[in-house]
Amino acid sequence: xxxxxxxxxxxxxxxxxxxxxxxxxxxxxxxxxxxxxxxxxxxxxxxxxxxxxxxxxxxxxxxxxxxxxxxxxxxxxxxxxxxxxxxxxxxxxxxxxxxxxxxxxxxxxxxxxxxxxxxxxxxxxxxxxxxxxxxxxxxxxxxxxxxxxxxxxxxxxxxxxxxxxxxxxxxxxxxxxxxxxxxxxxxxxxxxxxxxxxxxxxxxxxxxxxxxxxxxxxxxxxxxxxxxxxxxxxxxxxxxxxxxxxxxxxxxxxxxxxxxxxxx
Numbered sequence: 001x002x003x004x005x006x007x008x009x010x011x012x013x014x015x016x017x018x019x020x021x022x023x024x025x026x027x028x029x030x031x032x033x034x035x036x037x038x039x040x041x042x043x044x045x046x047x048x049x050x051x052x053x054x055x056x057x058x059x060x061x062x063x064x065x066x067x068x069x070x071x072x073x074x075x076x077x078x079x080x081x082x083x084x085x086x087x088x089x090x091x092x093x094x095x096x097x098x099x100x101x102x103x104x105x106x107x108x109x110x111x112x113x114x115x116x117x118x119x120x121x122x123x124x125x126x127x128x129x130x131x132x133x134x135x136x137x138x139x140x141x142x143x144x145x146x147x148x149x150x151x152x153x154x155x156x157x158x159x160x161x162x163x164x165x166x167x168x169x170x171x172x173x174x175x176x177x178x179x180x181x182x183x184x185x186x187x188x189x190x191x192x193x194x195x196x197x198x199x200x201x202x203x204x205x206x207x208x209x210x211x212x213x214x215x216x217x218x219x220x221x222x223x224x225x226x227x228x229x230x231x232x233x234x235x236x237x238x239x240x241x242x243x244x245x246x247x248x249x250x251x252x253x254x255x256x257x258x259x260x261x262x263x264x
Contacts, residue, residue, distance in 0.1 A: 008245035012238055016061030023055035027212040035224035035231070045228040047221050051210075057234045060212035064197055065242075067128055071193040075135035076186065082136070083143025084170060090148075098144065104137035113196050117205045124207060127200040131193050142185060146178045180253075187250030191243050198239055214239055 024041070025031045030050035037045045044053035086097040104112065116130030200206045201215025209216065214235035221231035 004245075004248065006245070006249065008241050009249060012061070012242040012245065013065065015058065015238065016065040019058030019060075020062055023052075023058045025052040025055045027051065027055040027059040028210040035221075035227035037228050037230070044230045044234055047217070047228070047231045048224045049210075053217075053228070053231045053234060056212035056217060057214070057238065060214045060217060060235065061238060063124065063207060063211075064194070064201070064214055064239075067124060067131070067197045068190060068193040071128055071131035071135065071197065072186065072190045075132045075193070076139055076182075076189060078132070079136045079139025080143045080182070082140035083145075084147050084174070086140070087144040087147030087150075088170065088174065094144070097140070101137045101140050104133070105141065109134035109138075109192065109196060110199060113200060114203075114205070117200065122205045122208070127197055127206050130200070131196040134196055135189055135192060139185075139189060143178075143182065146181050147174060150174050150177045184250060184253040187246045187253065191246050191250075194239070194243060194246070 028051065030046075031052050032039065032042060032046045032050050034046055034050040035048050036042070039045060042052055042054070044057065047053055047056065082097055082101065086094040086101075107115070112134040113127070113130035116133050117126045120126040120129060197206065198215040201213045202219045204216075204219065207213045207216060209220070217235045218232055221228070225232050
């Protein structure tokens, strides 16, 4: 199963990236009777407004993928900065930063996302900022834990005793030794970002109709599921495949990390 991880991810990414250029019909214009099953020229049928499900599926993944990737990258950059400063400075700086982090961690990620959207408004900007805010505290806590372990090693302490600046110690001694556990953690954070962004779209806080978004498609077509299940199942399957693929990649990287540590 782990061998399928990369092909699964590549398949869904390919659909999300290339899909908008190969849609057989307009993803926003009705092309037939609403909520019919497979028909000539409409292999996945139509949705509740008579739009081609295949075209909307092909067109609806790019924004979701981009927002999930951007949210993960920005959240990891912010969380890593907080965690590294807290782990290396320690003392009052560590206590102050972790107090703020713990305050945000008291809120479930989805609740923090919804609170951010309520403050900033619906749409892609609000969802993106909310997903970043929901992810950053947990990443900061994780990076702090990893950096604390490395910060107590002899080579880091020796570098500090030599009078090297903290940024030099960070670049030369700390980052190379925490890169592997962080790399194994990134796919899991991407899964969380994907969940948050998809949930926001499903709840109607993401792209507004008639946008073709996978989360929005799932919500819109629930009422016609019995007439054309593919209008719901197609986006569900693609989100599930992306999630499973990213999870398998993370597990494979974690196992590779453990095996490497055993050899060392």
